[in-house]
Amino acid sequence: MIDKTCLKVEIAGIKLKNPVMTASGTFGYGQEYTPFVNLNRLGAIILKGITLKPKRGNPPPRVIETPSGMLNAIGLQNVGVEVLIKEKLPYFKKFNTPVIINISGDTIEEYVELTQRLGEVSVEMGVAGLEVNISCPNIKKGGMVWGTDAKATYKIVSSIRKVTTLPLIVKLTPNVTDIKIIAQAAEEAGANALSLINTLVGMAVDIDSRKPKLANISGGLSGPAVKPVALWLVWQVFQTVNIPIIGIGGIIKVDDALEFIIAGARAIEIGTANFVNPRVTIEIIEGIEKYLVENNIKDINELVGSMKI
Amino acid sequence: MNAILNIKVKILSRKEVAPNIYLMRLKAPEIAQEALPGQFIHIKCSSDNYPLLRRPLSIHRIDREKGEIYILFQVVGEGTKLLSQRIVGDDLDIMGPIGNGFNIYPESRKIVIIGGGIGVAPLLALCEESIRQGNEVRVLIGAQKKELVIGEENFRKLGAKVDVATNDGSYKYKGLVTDLLERIIKEGWLADQIFACGPKLKLKKIVEVSLDAHINCQVSLEERMACGIGACLGCVCKVKTKDKKEDKVKYEFKKVCVDGPIFEGSEVIWDD
Numbered sequence: 001m002i003d004k005t006c007l008k009v010e011i012a013g014i015k016l017k018n019p020v021m022t023a024s025g026t027f028g029y030g031q032e033y034t035p036f037v038n039l040n041r042l043g044a045i046i047l048k049g050i051t052l053k054p055k056r057g058n059p060p061p062r063v064i065e066t067p068s069g070m071l072n073a074i075g076l077q078n079v080g081v082e083v084l085i086k087e088k089l090p091y092f093k094k095f096n097t098p099v100i101i102n103i104s105g106d107t108i109e110e111y112v113e114l115t116q117r118l119g120e121v122s123v124e125m126g127v128a129g130l131e132v133n134i135s136c137p138n139i140k141k142g143g144m145v146w147g148t149d150a151k152a153t154y155k156i157v158s159s160i161r162k163v164t165t166l167p168l169i170v171k172l173t174p175n176v177t178d179i180k181i182i183a184q185a186a187e188e189a190g191a192n193a194l195s196l197i198n199t200l201v202g203m204a205v206d207i208d209s210r211k212p213k214l215a216n217i218s219g220g221l222s223g224p225a226v227k228p229v230a231l232w233l234v235w236q237v238f239q240t241v242n243i244p245i246i247g248i249g250g251i252i253k254v255d256d257a258l259e260f261i262i263a264g265a266r267a268i269e270i271g272t273a274n275f276v277n278p279r280v281t282i283e284i285i286e287g288i289e290k291y292l293v294e295n296n297i298k299d300i301n302e303l304v305g306s307m308k309i
Numbered sequence: 310m311n312a313i314l315n316i317k318v319k320i321l322s323r324k325e326v327a328p329n330i331y332l333m334r335l336k337a338p339e340i341a342q343e344a345l346p347g348q349f350i351h352i353k354c355s356s357d358n359y360p361l362l363r364r365p366l367s368i369h370r371i372d373r374e375k376g377e378i379y380i381l382f383q384v385v386g387e388g389t390k391l392l393s394q395r396i397v398g399d400d401l402d403i404m405g406p407i408g409n410g411f412n413i414y415p416e417s418r419k420i421v422i423i424g425g426g427i428g429v430a431p432l433l434a435l436c437e438e439s440i441r442q443g444n445e446v447r448v449l450i451g452a453q454k455k456e457l458v459i460g461e462e463n464f465r466k467l468g469a470k471v472d473v474a475t476n477d478g479s480y481k482y483k484g485l486v487t488d489l490l491e492r493i494i495k496e497g498w499l500a501d502q503i504f505a506c507g508p509k510l511k512l513k514k515i516v517e518v519s520l521d522a523h524i525n526c527q528v529s530l531e532e533r534m535a536c537g538i539g540a541c542l543g544c545v546c547k548v549k550t551k552d553k554k555e556d557k558v559k560y561e562f563k564k565v566c567v568d569g570p571i572f573e574g575s576e577v578i579w580d581d
Contacts, residue, residue, distance in 0.1 A: 028540030035312045035538075048540075057562055061533045063543035065362050065388075070535060077542045077562060223361055252358060275536040276353065276361055278315055278404070 012167035012192030023271030054080035069223030098128035129167035161190035238264025254287025338376030345410030425507025451486025516574030
């Protein structure tokens with residue numbers, strides 16, 4: 001048995017100590033988790049989704065538990081990019097973990113302006129890359145979600161690509177007929193990596209009041225319930241594109257993370273599980289290392305996409 | 310606010326004190342040392358992943374000397390049901406203490422504490438602390454019926470004067486707990502502060518009555534919660550904001566978990 005293994009991976013040109021990242025929206029602005037997690041041990045930190053202007057978010061109830069998962073409809077409540085730059089990013093200077101910023105917008109112009117603004121401060125503030133959330137509605141196109149249409153995906157990603165040299169990770173929505181077409185469009189438009197999946201749209205009903213349990217009616221489903229769907233989509237996208245994939249969806253223990261890696265994910269994001277076990281990221285990093293050693297795998301990259309069929 | 314801990318604590322005792330309402334005593338010296346009345350702990354009720362999320366429960370009593378805390382909870386769903394079935398000697402995975410806690414003003418002399426239903430949960434620790442600080446305390450308990458009146462004797466033992474209202478009149482005053490509040494104000498027993506916990510509609514009424522009498526009122530709110538540490542923004546409530554230019558809608562969403570769970574009654578917007 002080997003006694004040492006290499007957990008390092010490279011995603012979109014960003015060098016990670018290990019493949020474990022935090023999923024946007026589940027790890028706040030990082031600081032919330034410092035009582036439980038040494039941020040230096042994480043592969044990367046992806047911050048709560050940011051928009052150009054602050055957003056108030058949806059009325060409550062915003063979250064509801066469902067079998068082996070939860071629905072959320074936070075509505076992208078966030079402090080806006082200027083407060084992020086001034087008050088949130090300086091905190092990360094004392095850590096050596098790459099910080100990736102998840103960006104959202106209602107129009108192409110908003111995405112572009114946000115990207116340019118983050119580009120301006122990226123060196124000073126240590127912004128390692130951007131994760132583009134294309135699961136927001138396109139206001140100008142009647143609320144259709146960018147990421148559900150290949151042409152719209154190409155358009156938004158290429159527009160962002162034109163104005164930045166920062167590594168771009170495009171986060172794909174599972175609420176589509178064929179994710180492979182969307183993945184290809186993102187790759188052709190210049191994405192350096194893909195992360196998937198975002199949440200599945202769902203709903204829950206209160207049978208006493210006959211009202212939806214979420215004030216927003218619909219919400220995004222996450223947690224262990226979505227894992228098989230996410231794995232299948234990662235596997236399909238892995239066979240389709242040449243850029244690295246970050247697997248997301250219901251990872252709550254090390255075995256889940258390994259499944260994603262074997263199915264083709266070079267890194268993984270942990271989301272809902274942070275709410276249940278605030279130290280889960282660290283436990284999964286340690287678990288991956290143990291698995292590699294026990295299985296005589298010297299480098300995690302050997303495991304990526306190694307599914308036998 | 311102190312650092313939030315994530316620890317395993319032992320269940321020392323468990324008792325059904327009223328139909329479907331349980332009192333649990335936990336060995337948690339680290340939390341007992343730091344906890345303030347009004348704070349809560351976030352509990353992993355199941356030993357596997359169903360139900361998935363933790364459940365936030367108020368700290369009912371804090372015993373610093375013995376290093377123990379108590380929780381008082383009603384079984385309302387899968388999570389609390391599983392919690393009620395945990396046995397003495399079991400380890401519970403908890404996070405806490407969380408939240409801001411009630412703010413008892415040093416200059417206060419007279420305090421009214423109002424609990425509706427299981428809303429009495431955070432109020433025993435508050436009553437104890439209020440009395441310790443030299444306040445004269447009156448406790449008003451509201452419940453649907455006699456069997457659901459909880460903690461009356463415990464408040465009295467601490468030295469508070471306790472009045473009870475039941476909706477069906479099966480015990481003491483027949484009517485709403487807010488009637489009792491209106492009555493003591495009318496009688497001229499004017500508190501410096503009012504603290505309340507219970508169903509939203511009841512809190513709204515208590516705040517109205519308090520503000521009419523120009524008495525500061527703090528309320529303990531609850532909302533569906535995921536992380537419990539201010540990261541997910543799931544458990545928000547609507548709170549008035551100070552006038553800002555170009556900001557026509559004068560409210561914002563604050564996190565019940567770490568901005569609360571105690572809010573000034575005057576700043577909460579109840580319209581939902």
